[in-house]
Amino acid sequence: xxxxxxxxxxxxxxxxxxxxxxxxxxxxxxxxxxxxxxxxxxxxxxxxxxxxxxxxxxxxxxxxxxxxxxxxxxxxxxxxxxxxxxxxxxxxxxxxxxxxxxxxxxxxxxxxxxxxxxxxxxxxxxxxxxxxxxxxxxxxxxxxxxxxxxxxx
Amino acid sequence: xxxxxxxxxxxxxxxxxxxxxxxxxxxxxxxxxxxxxxxxxxxxxxxxxxxxxxxxxxxxxxxxxxxxxxxxxxxxxxxxxxx
Numbered sequence: 001x002x003x004x005x006x007x008x009x010x011x012x013x014x015x016x017x018x019x020x021x022x023x024x025x026x027x028x029x030x031x032x033x034x035x036x037x038x039x040x041x042x043x044x045x046x047x048x049x050x051x052x053x054x055x056x057x058x059x060x061x062x063x064x065x066x067x068x069x070x071x072x073x074x075x076x077x078x079x080x081x082x083x084x085x086x087x088x089x090x091x092x093x094x095x096x097x098x099x100x101x102x103x104x105x106x107x108x109x110x111x112x113x114x115x116x117x118x119x120x121x122x123x124x125x126x127x128x129x130x131x132x133x134x135x136x137x138x139x140x141x142x143x144x145x146x147x148x149x150x151x152x153x
Numbered sequence: 154x155x156x157x158x159x160x161x162x163x164x165x166x167x168x169x170x171x172x173x174x175x176x177x178x179x180x181x182x183x184x185x186x187x188x189x190x191x192x193x194x195x196x197x198x199x200x201x202x203x204x205x206x207x208x209x210x211x212x213x214x215x216x217x218x219x220x221x222x223x224x225x226x227x228x229x230x231x232x233x234x235x236x
Binding site for chain 1: 159161162163209212213214228230231232233234235236
């Protein structure tokens with residue numbers, strides 16, 4: 001799997017099961033013993049009446065930042081491979097927003113690699129979420145905990 | 154030197170554009186922010202709290218005290234909220 005296959009930024013929705021199955025099949029051929037994945041879904045954050053979520057990103061920088069985060073995860077946790085898929089644009093409640101998957105010989109590396117990817121993705125990849133509700137549109141504020149989470153790595 | 158400026162999320166909305174080209178002598182990202190702040194109220198409002206501003210030079214995240222050096226594209230945005 002090359003960098004382009006390992007990082008996907010798209011507006012279209014995706015089938016989590018199909019993406020994970022394809023990743024796991026490729027990893028099984030490479031003798032990985034563990035595959036870990038995480039998927040994020042749109043949900044209410046502020047008011048509880050989410051109509052839609054809009055995600056803005058910085059084309060060019062997004063792909064570059066994600067490729068860098070992925071390369072670092074592969075290196076640090078000795079991963080067989082890792083993938084990051086993140087959507088942008090408008091999506092409804094309950095839709096998949098993003099997904100990461102890692103593969104390694106051992107599960108601890110696969111789990112840690114996935115957590116590392118998520119922590120860096122949260123506050124180092126140029127995405128911004130906006131919640132659309134009946135009462136208006138609000139940019140989701142970054143949380144200090146997300147920034148603090150980076151210090152453990 | 155001529156620089157391409159990019160703005161995202163609420164910074165873009167407050168400034169009223171996502172992209173502009175300017176001629177500037179600013180030496181660092183912070184100097185450029187100061188220069189923009191002096192332009193008008195929209196910029197002053199957008200850049201009022203530098204703790205809420207992140208910057209990238211040629212699409213790499215940098216600290217606000219980073220020198221602009223020969224970067225063509227300077228981007229400003231709020232803290233990221235991916236995932």
